[in-house]
Amino acid sequence: MATIYQVAERAGVSLSTVSRVLNGRKTVNPLLREKVEKAVQELNYRPSSVARSLANSRTDSIGVLVAELHTPFFGEMMQAIEMTLRAQDKHVIISVGHNDLAKELDAVEFLISRNCDALILHSEAMSDQDLVALQSRLPVSIINRHVKELDEACFCLDNESGGYSATRHLIEQGHKDIAYISGPGNKADAMLRLAGHKRALQEAGIPFSPESLYEGRFKEEDGINGLKALLAKDIKFSALVCANDWMASGAMSCARDMGLQLPEDLSIVGFDDVVIAHHVYPKLTTVSNPIYEMGEMAAKHILNKVYGQKHQLQHLYDAEMVLRDSVLSASPD
Amino acid sequence: MATIYQVAERAGVSLSTVSRVLNGRKTVNPLLREKVEKAVQELNYRPSSVARSLANSRTDSIGVLVAELHTPFFGEMMQAIEMTLRAQDKHVIISVGHNDLAKELDAVEFLISRNCDALILHSEAMSDQDLVALQSRLPVSIINRHVKELDEACFCLDNESGGYSATRHLIEQGHKDIAYISGPGNKADAMLRLAGHKRALQEAGIPFSPESLYEGRFKEEDGINGLKALLAKDIKFSALVCANDWMASGAMSCARDMGLQLPEDLSIVGFDDVVIAHHVYPKLTTVSNPIYEMGEMAAKHILNKVYGQKHQLQHLYDAEMVLRDSVLSASPD
């Protein structure tokens, strides 16, 4: 591999001059510039990003932490991040945290040890304080969580309004008895979605009953167990909202196993509009989660903060209804 | 950030000694070692991976090229790669090629410009020759394609036998009239799957009819259009095999739209056992594609080749039937 010295020698100039033309400095004689470019061509010279990093203490690399990678949600987020970052010649290093605090912290340290210029995190296990502490070590973008102290760095969905829209939609279709399968009580997004649900009920004058609530952990099986538990109780409901699509899919399987017709016997709405949403049957009415845009913005925030660019940022994202076939208008009885 | 010099100073030794203990050399006085370790602690010293890379011309980074990231298949592959590599303290840089030759080549150059120690590729558009040429520039692992010249570096599924198993299963269930929706004719994996299908037919003495074949491009919509086209023809079939799960899901939607009962009126088998396979209804009988294992092996191959490790490798993977609910035994007529 050719070095900048050899280019300099071949072009008959000093290495400083070569460095200048490589970095697009304007202050260089066009004649020399041409010579240098010719030499670069001939030697097929490629600057060493490592040496460059050592000299200017920038790696042009961004670390990204996600819970898992095999789920389409994170895949889309990663893709958004990779595309917007590579367009600016930055590269992304991935690491997965497996929903476990120790592993997440470990992953973060790993990323930092790699001298990333910044981090983009979709953390499940770290506390808000952990994130604040992290921010003092290097610039970060945070996806799907709002931390007061890190306002500028957070990019999230309006979960409360999403939860509101979901049950609001059901109410508008004439449903009054609406059960809810929630995410875990210690997750802010889960609780916000639930809060939205309650607000919609209240607004419609429908009392919220703890009986019609089941708390899961966002997994398919929780949808199954949740519906089973709900059905076993002495309550009636014509509609069910699940705090994410995986649980909704589980609930659908379960409903069918219990002999229910979908959506005739039970209307279901999900949340996130993940890829499976339109592969289940009936196709799932759900709430959008523009993770792609959020990933893009998180990346742009880094671009602004670390590399002095000037992108327009949006921090809060609307969760909109995606209407498909899993909700039936209830006949007014 | 503390440097190795400061550690040396604080410990009262030379920086070579510090370097030695950091790199676990045995040839160092336990007393000094202890001093150094203490100093490292106190200063919270972290070696600069950049400086290290410059000095020993290794970045400990592996570039991974995939077609897309938002699809669960690649997510799983990435996760496998990340986990096995990070366990050995290597990091992975991702880049996506978008199924486009120019973009793939661009991505590869980008990765190389980042001084990756090696590349792992799941290329859709590059030619075998491109890959061979690449191999001469730096070590590579190739997933899902067999290139004769790169035998050692390839990790793939036995697509032919997978295709065989799929229609063989149908035949065993009593089906005789079996339609097939294939992947694109210019993709080796698609053609191998189709070849397996034909072999199974032949073995059972069932003539293959081009009429019952539709060529798609592995997309959901191809499943829809494919079944529609097949149904419009003057042929009968009680079963359909789709060369991947996405097309199978599309075919299911289509079948239902056409008023068919599943699986009573039409048995369907997919391929890949991607996440949607057990979310569709009826749950899809399909052929496994152990992409996780393949990703892991591709990573281990790099570990062996570049970092002198000694992992056991497996290059060819069996495609096994995953039995679910989308196939009905045909009544012998």
Added chain:
DNA sequence: TTGTAGGCGTTATCAG
């Protein structure tokens, strides 16, 4: 076993 000195390939600072 330990320390000294040179090199890895750039960028940045300063004279000229």
Added chain:
DNA sequence: CTGATAACGCCTACAA
């Protein structure tokens, strides 16, 4: 505008 020269932080002969 151009060219020495000194960082950048670490590794590794080689010498002591």
